[in-house]
Amino acid sequence: MRQRSNRRKRDKGGENGQDRWLITYADLITLLLIFFVMMFAMSRLDTEKYKEITQSLQHTFRSGDSLLSQGSGITGTADKYTHRNPDTAQKSDQQKKGADQLSDRELAFRKQEQELQNLMKVISKYVKDNKLEDQIFVADQPKGISITLSDKLLFDVGKADLKKGAMPVMDKLASLFKELHTVISIEGHTDNLPIVYASQYKDNWELSGARALSVLRYFLDEKHLDANNFQYAGYGDTRPAADNRTEAGRQKNRRVEIIVLRQLKE
Template identity: 35%
Template structure:
């Protein structure tokens, strides 16, 4: 009678089937982290290579290593155009700035054309009415100015506008209403001879009153916006000619009506630049 073999006791193997989904989960997480890392990089070529490698790993396609090997075998390298500018080279902010500068240049050019047209209109009015000795116009980088001699508007040492000069003021106001969005400065100027009467104690006072009174007559035109107007008295301190002669002093006694440009260069008077910017 044969004796049955005796089996040694042994431990049972634990169930390891959970390792399969766990490994799949870890693989997917790794792929996610790789994708996030690739997307955070600013190098588009590296992102494409990473995408190709992942495609090879999950779908059996050609990976980046195989692609490099094929390139080495063929002896061909991708061509690059050094003169080609990437689409991403110009940021949206740069494009916006260029667009603004382009628009500003167009508006500046249009403004120049408008002011030149207005100057011709004023010069024609002055010539046709025989006012060449009393009025003059000047267009520069900051403004278009209409200069009116003081004896055309006022009696000596006075700031009341002559009745016959109101027609001139009305004509100027009709011209100004064509440019309703521009700031207008009315400034008064005198020569350096001290004022000596009971009404005014200095040329400051006289020039200020003359500018203010002439501005008030301009604003009788209800089509003009008073918010765009200001009156300034400069007294004797902004002469345009020498005060050593009678002719020079006569040129310095004047009222100026200035149409301030909106689009001025940075090197123009900062006060006028600020006024133009605030008026936009």
């Protein structure tokens, strides 16, 4: 009898232990479910509240009813900080100075453009008054005012020495260039016919360079203009203005171009 009683107690105790394990397991599952529900709820974004917060921040930054005692919004904060920080204030002064320099440069360009337009008017009138339309051509190009002088006006065939008849034109140009504040480029050009054996120049490159240099030398040596305002080059027949297959075209190609550049001096 005692053995049966003890066996029943053991069986009853085993069933109770199993029940307790199931309860613990169920509690754990319940807690995990609650945890995931809370995480899901926290991850959801309330769109309306988000919009309200965003609008509130924008209003604060723009209109300035902020927590600052002086000034308003971000601008007030920046101004206050700049007032207290010497380095920031110095940087701001440098930026303002840079803006002033840019403005001065713009004014210089405007002044130069006015000078160029006045130059073109004066030279065009001079050409018309002296009936030199077939020897001097004036044009307003993107790079500057171009004054093209025919080789008939300046030189004898195959030579680079200025003719006496060219001196009045050269003197007039020198008087105008003296008042300018820009760079003047003197460029020699030829046609594509080879240099004749009697010429002292080897080829068209030498002839075009010598002619450009001759014009430059007159401005510097005879009229004492500032050499820093000039540059020169000889291009031979590489930059024709007209067709070299005709005599009229070759005549247009034999020229010296004086270009008053749209370029501020450094």
